[in-house]
Amino acid sequence: MGIRTERWRAGTPCWTELTVEDVEEAKAFYGPLLGWSFERSPSDHSLVLATVDGVEAAGITEIHEDILRSPSEETGRPTGWLTYFATDNLNATVEAVQANDGQVLLPPRASGTRGHRAVVCDPTGAPFGLWQAGDSIGAAHVQDSGSFVWDDLRTPDPTVAREFYVKLFGFRNEALPPEMEPDDSYQTFSHPDEEWPLGGMGPMMGDTESAPYWLNYFQIRDITAALDFVESTGGQITQRDFESPFGRMASIRDTQGSRFWLMQPPAE
Numbered sequence: 530m531g532i533r534t535e536r537w538r539a540g541t542p543c544w545t546e547l548t549v550e551d552v553e554e555a556k557a558f559y560g561p562l563l564g565w566s567f568e569r570s571p572s573d574h575s576l577v578l579a580t581v582d583g584v585e586a587a588g589i590t591e592i593h594e595d596i597l598r599s600p601s602e603e604t605g606r607p608t609g610w611l612t613y614f615a616t617d618n619l620n621a622t623v624e625a626v627q628a629n630d631g632q633v634l635l636p637p638r639a640s641g642t643r644g645h646r647a648v649v650c651d652p653t654g655a656p657f658g659l660w661q662a663g664d665s666i667g668a669a670h671v672q673d674s675g676s677f678v679w680d681d682l683r684t685p686d687p688t689v690a691r692e693f694y695v696k697l698f699g700f701r702n703e704a705l706p707p708e709m710e711p712d713d714s715y716q717t718f719s720h721p722d723e724e725w726p727l728g729g730m731g732p733m734m735g736d737t738e739s740a741p742y743w744l745n746y747f748q749i750r751d752i753t754a755a756l757d758f759v760e761s762t763g764g765q766i767t768q769r770d771f772e773s774p775f776g777r778m779a780s781i782r783d784t785q786g787s788r789f790w791l792m793q794p795p796a797e
Contacts, residue, residue, distance in 0.1 A: 572641025
């Protein structure tokens with residue numbers, strides 16, 4: 530298991546949090562699926578921490594009035610995974626969001642002693658979070674089964690979105706090789722002085738019913754067993770598993786309708 534203790538670099542996707550109507554149902558689904566245990570945050574009692582061997586992997590919160598409404602228009606319900614990006618200066622980053630045609634959905638506020646957060650929206654309509662670390666850096670369980678390992682932005686206007694995030698975080702964008710992506714509509718993003726990408730941004734991939742959103746990927750050891758569990762519990766497989774250069778992948782909706790992907794890395 531990988532454990533991170535250093536703060537995430539500003540602009541890095543560092544945390545993901547699920548907002549649901551029924552926390553207990555979410556725990557019953559994600560616990561066996563991703564190997565998570567759960568505990569209430571001692572300093573932010575609205576937050577349930579998903580952990581692996583006591584190390585924070587993600588969070589779950591129950592819906593209340595000041596929590597982000599879901600980007601999922603077809604369900605009409607305020608549920609979903611939200612990607613958080615690290616920042617060293619939350620107030621300044623929120624101001625930069627507004628200066629570059631984004632919107633503030635949840636103003637900066639403390640999450641107990643864990644840190645400070647805000648929820649904002651890019652100019653194409655995709656919500657995301659901002660996290661300034663306090664006691665918690667965000668995700669500390671990394672690069673192992675049950676960890677948040679990748680994120681994609683799905684938007685009808687990737688060009689506008691890329692320009693926004695470049696201004697906000699200074700990202701470098703790079704198109705995939707032609708054999709993987711025939712055009713440059715999907716591009717990865719990374720810190721300009723780092724080779725390894727942080728995620729990707731691209732079009733809606735045929736999803737004409739949803740508003741723009743950030744999509745989370747979780748690593749697992751056995752995708753076949755995971756998909757059997759999803760189907761047995763009333764979750765939905767929206768795209769069956771397939772081989773990719775990055776491993777075996779599948780698209781899922783949980784029992785409350787929230788979307789995410791599973792990724793089983795290559796054996797080597």
